[in-house]
Each structure stands twice: as C-alpha cells, then as structure tokens.
Amino acid sequence: MLTNYFITRIASLLNEKTGLPEAEIEKLMEVPPDFKMGDYAFPCYTLSKALKKAPNVIASELSKTLPSVSPVVEIRDIGPYLNFFIDRTIFAEMVLKKVCEEHDCYGSSSTGAGKRVVIDYSSPNIAKHLAVHHLRSALIGNAILHVYKTLGYTCTGINHLGDWGTQFGQLMVAYKRWGSEDAYQSYTVTDLNNLYVKFHQEAEKNPLLEGEAREWFKKLEAGDQEARDLWQRFKDISLREFQKIYEMLGIHFDAFVGESFYNTMVVDTVMRAKEKGLTRVSEEALIVDLEPYGMPPCLLRKKDDATLYATRDIAAAEYRQKTYNFDKMIYVVGSEQKLHFKQVFKVLELMGYEWGSHCVHVDFGLMKFKDAKMSTRKGTVVLLEDLLSEAIERAKQIIEAKNPQLENKDTVARHVGIGAIIFADLSAKRNKDVVFDWNEALNFDGETGPYVQYTHARLCSILRKYGKAVTTRVDFGLLKEDETTVLLKSLEQFPSVIVRAAEFYEPSLISNHLIAVCSNLNRFYNTHRVLADDEELARARILLVDATRQVLKNGLKILGINAPGQM
RNA sequence: GCGCCAGUAGCUCAGCUGGAUAGAGCAUCGGAUUUCUAAUCCGGCGGUCGAGGGUUCAAGUCCUUCCUGGCGCGCCA
Numbered sequence: 001m002l003t004n005y006f007i008t009r010i011a012s013l014l015n016e017k018t019g020l021p022e023a024e025i026e027k028l029m030e031v032p033p034d035f036k037m038g039d040y041a042f043p044c045y046t047l048s049k050a051l052k053k054a055p056n057v058i059a060s061e062l063s064k065t066l067p068s069v070s071p072v073v074e075i076r077d078i079g080p081y082l083n084f085f086i087d088r089t090i091f092a093e094m095v096l097k098k099v100c101e102e103h104d105c106y107g108s109s110s111t112g113a114g115k116r117v118v119i120d121y122s123s124p125n126i127a128k129h130l131a132v133h134h135l136r137s138a139l140i141g142n143a144i145l146h147v148y149k150t151l152g153y154t155c156t157g158i159n160h161l162g163d164w165g166t167q168f169g170q171l172m173v174a175y176k177r178w179g180s181e182d183a184y185q186s187y188t189v190t191d192l193n194n195l196y197v198k199f200h201q202e203a204e205k206n207p208l209l210e211g212e213a214r215e216w217f218k219k220l221e222a223g224d225q226e227a228r229d230l231w232q233r234f235k236d237i238s239l240r241e242f243q244k245i246y247e248m249l250g251i252h253f254d255a256f257v258g259e260s261f262y263n264t265m266v267v268d269t270v271m272r273a274k275e276k277g278l279t280r281v282s283e284e285a286l287i288v289d290l291e292p293y294g295m296p297p298c299l300l301r302k303k304d305d306a307t308l309y310a311t312r313d314i315a316a317a318e319y320r321q322k323t324y325n326f327d328k329m330i331y332v333v334g335s336e337q338k339l340h341f342k343q344v345f346k347v348l349e350l351m352g353y354e355w356g357s358h359c360v361h362v363d364f365g366l367m368k369f370k371d372a373k374m375s376t377r378k379g380t381v382v383l384l385e386d387l388l389s390e391a392i393e394r395a396k397q398i399i400e401a402k403n404p405q406l407e408n409k410d411t412v413a414r415h416v417g418i419g420a421i422i423f424a425d426l427s428a429k430r431n432k433d434v435v436f437d438w439n440e441a442l443n444f445d446g447e448t449g450p451y452v453q454y455t456h457a458r459l460c461s462i463l464r465k466y467g468k469a470v471t472t473r474v475d476f477g478l479l480k481e482d483e484t485t486v487l488l489k490s491l492e493q494f495p496s497v498i499v500r501a502a503e504f505y506e507p508s509l510i511s512n513h514l515i516a517v518c519s520n521l522n523r524f525y526n527t528h529r530v531l532a533d534d535e536e537l538a539r540a541r542i543l544l545v546d547a548t549r550q551v552l553k554n555g556l557k558i559l560g561i562n563a564p565g566q567m
Numbered sequence: 568g569c570g571c572c573a574g575u576a577g578c579u580c581a582g583c584u585g586g587a588u589a590g591a592g593c594a595u596c597g598g599a600u601u602u603c604u605a606a607u608c609c610g611g612c613g614g615u616c617g618a619g620g621g622u623u624c625a626a627g628u629c630c631u632u633c634c635u636g637g638c639g640c641g642c643c644a
Contacts, residue, residue: 002583033587043586045624055624079587080624125644162644259644285642294570295640302642309644336638338571365572366638398606416606428580431572433637439593440579444606446592447580454606462603493583500583512581515591519608526599526608545603567606 002029002040004492005094006071006086010040014082017066018047035486038076038083039091045080055080088480092544095492096479099547100472107495107554112153118324119145119155121332122251125162126238126258127171127192130245131381132436133367139425139560140364141332142251143507146558151502156324160316161258163235167196169217172230173209174199189241192234221263231260245384248418250560262315266307269315270300278350288347298343313344314351321355328358330505335363335431362505365433382436391417394442395450399567406566415562416450422561423449427511447515449561452552455518459549460565462530466542474540483527484544487520494551498558507559514555521548 003026011025018025025042032041044055044062051058059077066075066082074085099106121141124134145155174195179187203209220227239256246252270286273279278288284303290296300311320329331341341361348356395417399409406412424441428434444450463470479488490513497513500506530541553563 030586031583033590037587041587045586048624081587165644283641287641297641299641304642306642308642312644334638335572337644339639340644342571363572368637402606403604432580433573435579437579443593446606448592448606450606451592454604458604458607465603497583508581509583512591515581519591522607523609525603529603531603567604 002026002031002496006084006091007040009071010042010084013066013069013072014042014062017062020047032081032083035482035489037078037081039086039489040084042082042084043080044082048080088485089477091485091492092479092488093476095488096476096543096547097472099491099550100470100543103550104554106550107498107558108150108152109495109499110152111499112148112151114154115152115327116154116156116324117145117148118158118320118326118329119148119332120158120160120330121145122246122253123160123162123333124242127167127189127196127234128238129189129193129381130242130384132384132387133381134384135387135421135425136364136367136430136434137332137334138246138249138251139422140362140430140507141330142249142560143426143510143558144330144332144362144502144505146560147498147502147507147510150498150558153327156255156326157253158320159253159256161235161256163231163258164260164263164312166214166217168220168231168234169213169215170199170203170209171196171234172216172220172227173213174202175230175234177202187233187237189238192237245388248388248414249422250418250562257316259309259312259316262312262319263307265315265319266311269311269318270307273300273314273347273351276351278347288350290343290346293346295339295343295346298347310340310344310347313340314347317344317348317356317359318353321353326355326358328360329355330360330362332362332364335365337361338363360505362430364430367434367436369436382438387441388418388421390438391421391442393417395420395444398444403567412564412567415564416444416453416567419449419453419556419561420444421449422559423452423511426507426559427515429506429508450567452514452518452556453561453563454567455521456549456552456556456563457565457567458525459521459545459552462545463542463549464565466531466538468542470542470546471539472543474543475536476540478537478540479544481524481528483520483524487517487524487544487548490517490520491547491551494555510555510558514552514559517548517551517555 007026007029010029011022014020014025015022028043028046030041030043032038044058047058048055056077056079059080059082062082063075063077068075071087071090072084073087076083076085102108119141122134122138124130141157145157149155171192178198179195199209199213216227220231273288279286279300280289282297285299286301287297287299290298298310299308301307317329320326333341338361345356345359348359392413396409396413399406399413420443421441424443427447494513497509501509528541530538530545532538532541556563
C-alpha cells in the first residue's frame with residue numbers, strides 16, 4: 001500500500017467530501033501509469049456502487065468540488081479516475097531533506113527492533129567444490145539477511161554445512177589408501193574430489209571397499225578418534241576453500257554449524273516425537289504419518305535405525321529456537337525441497353511448538369545448463385571460483401579499454417566483476433529457474449550490476465568535481481522539471497521497496513528498483529547539466545545528485561554489492 | 568498417476584496482490600559527445616500475455632479444463 005504525507009492529505013480531503021474512511025481511501029490510492037496524468041490517483045469505482053452513479057461522473061463532480069489546497073496544486077478527472085497533482089517544490093524538499101539527514105540509514109527502520117531472525121543459507125556439502133549452482137542460496141540468503149537487518153531485526157546467519165553421511169567413510173578409505181599422510185596441509189578440495197572419484201573407480205573392481213567405507217562411517221558415528229581426526233581434516237580443507245570464495249563474494253556467516261553438530265541431539269528429538277504419540281513404525285521405519293495433512297509421511301529413522309535429513313533438521317530447529325529464541329527462521333534452500341520443509345514444519349507444529357509456524361522456506365528455482373544438467377560427477381559444472389575470476393578478468397579488460405588512468409584498477413575490477421555476478425543472480429524473481437549462460441552472466445551492459453555501479457560512480461565524479469559541501473539550503477523550486485520529479489519519486493519509494501522485499505523475501509524487488517532509479521537518473525543526466533553556470537541551480541542539483549548516489553549505495557549494499565567511487 | 572512451480576516481443580525478464588494505452592534490457596536498424604565518465608542517452612522494429620471456457624463495470628493478474636516445460640512424491644541430502 002502506498003502511504004506518505006501527500007496521500008494522507010489527499011485522503012483527508014476526499015474524506016470530507018465523500019465520507020469514505022481515510023484508511024480505505026489510502027488503500028485505494030494508486031500511481032497513474034504516466035506522471036503527466038498526475039502524481040496520485042483515486043479510482044472512483046468503489047464509490048460508484050454506493051452512489052449508483054457512473055465512476056467517471058463521480059470523478060468529474062469531485063474534480064469540480066474538491067479544493068486544491070497545498071500540497072495539492074491541481075485535481076483533474078480522467079475517465080473514472082480522480083488525479084491529483086502535488087506541489088513539486090514541497091515534494092523535492094521533503095524527499096531530499098530526508099535522504100540527506102538519514103545518509104547511510106535512508107531506507108532503514110526500526111520495525112524489527114527487538115526481534116530476531118535466523119537465516120539458514122548457502123549450506124554446501126563438505127569435500128565438494130562450490131559451483132555456480134551454489135550461488136543462489138548464498139546470494140539470496142545474504143541479501144535477505146541485509147534486508148531484515150535494515151529493518152532493525154537482529155539477524156543470525158547460519159551456514160548449515162553438509163558434513164555428515166556415508167560418503168565420508170568412502171573418503172576415509174580412499175585417503176588411507178591413496179592419500180598422502182603428511183601433505184594434507186596443502187590438500188585442496190580438488191584432491192579430496194580426486195580421492196572420491198578414485199574410490200568409486202576402485203570399488204567397481206573391489207567390492208570389499210564399500211564395506212570398509214561403511215565401517216569407517218560407523219567408527220565416525222561412534223566417535224572413534226582416528227575417524228574424527230580424518231573427518232575434521234576434510235572439513236578444514238573444505239572450509240579453507242569456502243571461506244576464500246565467501247570473502248570474494250563479501251558473504252559473512254555468524255555460525256558454521258553442520259549437520260554433524262545435531263547428530264547427538266536427534267535421539268532426544270525422536271524421543272519427544274514418540275512421547276507426543278506422533279510416531280509409528282511402518283515398513284520397519286519410524287515415521288510421522290502426515291496423511292491427514294495431505295502429505296507423504298516424514299521418516300525419522302530408517303530400518304537400520306539411522307536418522308535422516310528430516311530428523312536432523314527437526315533437531316536443528318529445536319536447538320536454534322533454544323539458542324536464539326528466534327521470532328522467525330528462514331531457510332534459503334532450492335524449491336526441490338519444498339515438500340521436505342512442509343513436512344518438517346508440520347512435524348514441529350505437531351510436536352507442540354507454536355514457533356513451527358514462524359519457519360519459512362524461501363525457495364528458489366534451479367540453475368541448469370542449456371543442454372546438460374549440472375553434475376559434480378560428470379564434471380559438467382562451472383566452479384564458482386572460475387566464474388568469479390572470469391568476471392573479474394572481464395571487468396579488468398573493460399577498465400583498460402575505457403579508463404586506463406583509473407587508480408586501484410584491480411580492486412575496482414573485483415568489485416565490478418563480482419557485482420555483475422551478484423546483481424545478475426538477484427535481478428530475476430527467485431522463483432524462476434535459471435539457465436546458466438556465460439554471456440549473460442558476464443554481460444556488463446543494460447540492466448546489470450555494472451550499470452548501477454557506473455551510474456553511482458558518475459555521480460561521485462560530479463560531486464568530486466563540484467568540490468564543495470552538499471547542503472539542503474537550496475531553492476527547491478528549481479527542482480521541478482519532469483525528469484527531476486520522476487527521479488525524486490523513485491528515491492522516495494526506496495524505503496517502501498525494502499519493506500516489500502522483506503515481506504516477500506524477494507531481493508529482486510530491490511535490484512529492479514535500483515535499475516529504475518538509474519534509468520531515471522540517466523535520463524535526467526542527459527537532459528540537464530548539474531554543474532550549471534547558475535550557482536543556485538548547481539547547488540540544488542548537486543543535492544539531488546548526492547541523494548541519488550546515497551540511494552544507489554544503500555541499495556547495492558543490501559544486495560551485497562560494492563559501490564566504487566570511480567570506474 | 569498425484570502435488571507444487573513456471574509459460575508475457577526473436578532472447579532474458581518487469582507488470583506494485585483486479586484497474587487507465589501490456590513495459591524494460593539484450594539483439595537488430597537509425598541518431599546523440601568542443602560541456603559533469605558513451606559501461607550512457609533518444610528513436611524505429613518487435614505482442615492473439617500457452618489455448619479454451621467462466622467470474623464482473625473491469626482479467627496478463629481470480630476460478631476451471633487442457634497443452635508444454637521444470638521439480639517433487641519412505642529408508643539420499
């Protein structure tokens with residue numbers, strides 16, 4: 001719903017004439033498709049029912065009887081709509097003063113003060129490389145975390161590592177047989193991968209290896225020292241590499257807590273479920289029947305007594321509630337796990353946890369290749385590290401071509417290259433499947449991260465050239481051209497965009513809005529000169545430039561993208 | 568078979584929870600720089616909103632049937 005000072009005033013005007021409650025009027029208010037038609041519009045359809053008159057007749061009558069009092073300067077009826085034009089000077093003053101006062105906090109609020117949100121994102125498997133299809137969870141989760149932080153929530157980011165499972169037994173066998181005992185310090189995930197591949201090759205010739213692997217995993221579960229040590233090494237090697245990439249992406253976690261961590265808690269979790277009378281044995285497995293809720297059963301224990309993913313997720317949820325006492329927990333996990341989370345949340349609810357309904361699965365579409373599916377086994381993946389270095393390299397080349405004088409070329413290339421990747425991933429609604437395409441991922445023209453960064457850099461450049469301090473003591477009456485007003489409107493909307501992004505867990509709302517701001521700015525930039533000869537005018541436009549720069553910077557920060565001052 | 572998600576310009580996507588003439592970018596064609604960074608801007612081309620039916624003053628948006636694609640449906644995560 002739209003709401004601001006102007007809408008409130010319009011609502012009170014309309015309330016006097018029509019008797020409709022102000023709250024309802026505010027709810028109905030719209031923005032016309034074209035600013036030339038007015039700044040805000042009131043559709044008369046609702047009134048037409050009550051008054052039994054055609055909506056355009058009502059609009060026409062109201063337009064004649066409603067007084068144009070400040071901040072409304074004109075009221076015009078267009079068909080069934082009553083359109084309001086507001087005082088551009090007042091509008092400019094309100095928006096610019098607010099942005100200027102709030103600086104880095106423009107867009108922030110305290111609606112979430114005192115509330116805690118736990119976000120589970122990225123969560124890759126140990127002993128495998130991070131690849132492009134790992135990007136989405138990490139970036140969407142990071143952006144959502146920033147969105148909630150901006151709204152005043154206390155946020156905890158958790159990386160729920162996949163560090164448990166029989167594959168570690170296999171890896172141990174391979175490591176013991178073919179790995180190098182003393183060189184593990186220099187081991188990389190690639191080495192672990194090779195061992196994993198070698199295990200499967202050898203296991204085909206020697207089936208005994210599988211049994212050996214199971215033995216090792218059992219040892220690990222039982223807490224055997226050697227197994228624990230080996231497992232810890234694999235984990236260290238993986239985390240070393242993961243951290244490097246998270247650093248490149250500017251992603252931070254408050255906790256790296258893998259599945260293994262909850263392994264000791266599942267016993268109690270299962271017991272609690274049993275005590276509640278939720279469980280029953282079916283086909284030798286322990287299940288929670290979810291038939292009444294139209295879902296397949298949730299398995300807690302396999303017939304060999306081992307627990308499953310769902311069991312560990314339930315245990316993890318209990319632990320997190322106890323530890324963080326969250327008001328909301330968000331899982332940023334692919335949409336293929338929709339049913340899984342529906343089941344887990346339902347079981348939590350059935351266990352009597354009212355907070356079970358505060359758990360949200362923020363799902364997102366799969367990432368695929370044009371022809372083949374991405375698969376670690378077949379090697380048909382693009383490693384994240386390769387994608388990022390390629391993007392940086394590409395940015396570097398463009399800098400060399402367009403701005404060879406630039407200082408800190410490498411830093412800027414990093415920010416722009418990675419900014420392009422992040423923005424591209426966050427610009428379509430998360431729901432959509434993504435077909436990975438090198439050209440698209442590395443595109444720097446049009447509606448891209450570099451476009452937003454470039455616009456920001458140009459504004460910084462103007463401010464540098466201006467050299468003087470920015471002030472709000474300007475003649476706001478000079479800021480009423482169409483291009484200026486349209487731009488100001490997009491600045492004014494920024495805080496409400498963040499609120500909507502939180503409501504829908506949708507970072508793309510922010511990236512799309514930033515594109516709109518940039519496109520409005522660039523239209524302004526190309527029609528009006530900021531550093532005009534007229535000093536008054538220059539001072540006023542500089543304020544507009546600074547406010548726009550601020551909005552772009554704040555928006556990019558939420559998305560997890562750097563805003564270089566030059567590029 | 569059942570369930571969930573998607574289908575809008577040649578391609579990639581918006582469309583503010585039912586409102587005014589369906590909008591951008593890429594690609595393509597044509598323009599703009601002695602002046603604040605041309606990673607920019609302006610214009611042309613491009614549409615049966617997957618198809619049919621329904622709901623109502625009004626449907627890309629809601630209900631329904633079908634088509635196409637993706638994902639999921641007990642011992643993986």
